[in-house]
């Protein structure tokens with residue numbers, strides 16, 4: 001045994017100097033927002049391989065001199081549909097498309113999202129997310145790190161026992177999260193659809209399997225049922241009331257209202273959606289009403305003590321790459337403090353994904369996912385739409401200073 005150890009030591013002595021260490025990259029920041037509410041000036045970030053190794057006060061001869069810019073962690077969107085796109089006829093129905101065509105549209109969305117400064121997204125509801133997740137993880141195709149639910153579960157997915165079985169199946173298929181529809185679409189009124197028993201089955205089994213859960217819910221009753229069932233995150237919540245906001249805060253459930261991008265995008269692109277499924281004139285009328293409801297809801301949500309407001313946009317066709325619009329609206333309409341909005345899209349979003357030790361914070365040991373924006377987002381939140389530098393896992397994907 002001793003001999004083996006000695007041999008190992010000797011071989012290390014010979015191998016170590018030969019092991020090629022990548023040279024460190026030093027990025028000089030003007031202002032640095034660490035993703036946890038901290039603000040620093042006059043620092044440089046030292047990156048080795050895919051990781052941040054230190055923040056240093058050394059400012060001479062950086063690899064990238066970004067002293068006129070604000071550096072922050074790569075942004076995280078916890079709710080997108082990365083494959084949704086307008087097809088060759090300009091419509092969202094994508095009729096007659098081949099899988100190869102679909103794959104390239106999804107890759108385009110991934111590219112747009114990364115260029116907008118989003119280095120991680122959670123995509124909820126498409127099996128096509130899996131090969132895209134793997135392709136990007138191979139390190140050549142530019143795109144954000146992708147987490148996916150692969151499919152979605154709803155009131156028609158089965159009995160409580162069947163639902164538990166489906167959750168276990170998702171686990172073996174490599175799902176990162178379980179996406180659940182507990183209420184109707186906002187275009188159909190948003191009432192609760194799944195029974196309390198179904199919700200308890202899904203969220204209980206997911207917890208047992210170590211899977212996170214996120215729940216589409218509009219009606220206050222559906223939100224409360226999902227929280228009581230032990231689900232982890234609530235999406236949309238157009239009809240949320242004070243009681244359900246308080247309940248989410250008390251139970252530490254993440255809340256992701258989508259007030260600044262998705263509905264505006266539907267209205268902007270009405271002709272591309274109209275006539276598909278529930279995208280009817282009546283459905284659009286419901287969405288127009290939802291804008292005012294959303295503006296009222298975000299004010300109440302921001303004012304709810306202890307509520308974990310996390311960034312998610314529900315980005316669909318036409319919205320990819322405009323994800324930061326959601327943050328702008330939360331600040332402008334909801335009165336959220338810009339630094340809190342940034343935290344909701346960085347360290348808090350990372351925590352909602354159980355990735356708080358890997359991403360969402362600029363500190364030694366974290367993944368080198370960082371962006372630089374032109375301007376001070378604390379004074380002007382729209383600076384988040386002026387992303388001029390993107391590094392993901394230590395690799396620079398954008399540098400357009």
Ligand SMILES: [Zn+2]
Pocket residue numbers: 079080081124314
């Ligand atoms: Zn969605």
